[in-house]
Amino acid sequence: MEDEPSNSTQIVDMDHVYYTSKIYAPGDAAGKELWVNISKMEADQQKVHGFLSSTHRQAERVNLSFDFPFYGHLLKEITVATGGFIYTGNIIHRMLTATQYVAPLMANFDPSLSKNSSVFYFDNGTAVVVQWNRLHLQDNISAGAFTFQAALHSDGRIVFAYKQIPISISDISSENHPVKVGLSDAFMVLHELEQIPNVRRRTIYEYHKVDIPLSKISRLTAVEMLPLxxxxxxxxxxxxxxxxxxxxxxxxxxxxxxxxx
Incomplete structure (x- = not known):
């Protein structure tokens, strides 16, 4: 059993128009309870699907067993990426991937670097939990392994939970990959170009995002985001x-x- 950190209990409340978030420090019991221990679940409750365990910068589409409310609209499917985030859009586009996400820890993770690394999820009908398990940074392998989760609940609640964070998040390089913790949503509009027939221009509008301070994320912390x-x-x-x-x-x-x- 891992030793509990000596940090005093602290809950930070933040309002973000669409969400209100609570950040639980490592010493807070409520935050500890937000971690889902999949290995201790009953066999008939697990329904665990393992994938993306030997690839870098890859993603896989996941159909949800329930409609998940996200920024006031319903999602029936998500895309889980090896880079520590969930893409929530319908159209795979580089800019939309950067602006439509649920990111417990978006970074340059590469599951192919270790046989112990994996990405998996389970869906019990009222929540889907995605776990990035013992992942290493491609550009800083010696930093150690990261293990964290994102849970999407049918009532719209989103939980980030962190088990292993070997270095300060602020020290992770963003040179080769964005480093983000939070949520973002956007939409794309196609404009007809009068000067060029049958040609349309895409305009992406990122109308809102939730940025969780990187300094607040460490081992055994948790973030709970409640939809307004x-x-x-x-x-x-x-x-x-x-x-x-x-x-x-x-x-x-x-x-x-x-x-x-």
Missing amino acids: PTCLQFSSCGPCVTSQIGFNCSWCNCLISCHCE
Whole structure:
């Protein structure tokens, strides 16, 4: 059993418009409980899928057993990447990958560097947990192995939990790969070009992101992000158009849904 760090209990609250986050220091019991010990789960609850264990800068699509609310819209699938993040967009595009993500620790990880490295997930119907297990940085192998998780819950809650963080996150080089902890969402608009027929220009709008301070992340810390109310929660016209939740909600009869403008 690993020794518990001597840090005093500390919870940092942060508001981000779409989410409010709580950062649990290593000594906080609540933060410790957020780590999902997959090895101790009952066999019929695991449904563990291992993949991406011998590749660098690769990703794999995962279908969810539930609709996951993310920034006020529902996701039916995600893309798990070896680089310590989940891509949440539908269109695989370099810039969108950088602006639509759930990133417990985005960095230049390479699972092919060690036979002990793996990336796996399990889905129990109400949550999907992705674990990056004993990964090494491609440009700093001697730093040691990193083990961390991201859990997406059906109520929209997102949890980052960290078991092994051998060096300060702030010391990880971003020269060959971005280093990020947090969330981001964006959308792409295709514009017709009048001067050139049948040619469209893509414009990417990153409308919001949650940046968790890198200095707050260490071994046995945890981050819990709770979704704030959005227009998506309203299922009829009246409550939608009269809502006062900080967003301008409007009802769409065609889609029979409430959305933000």
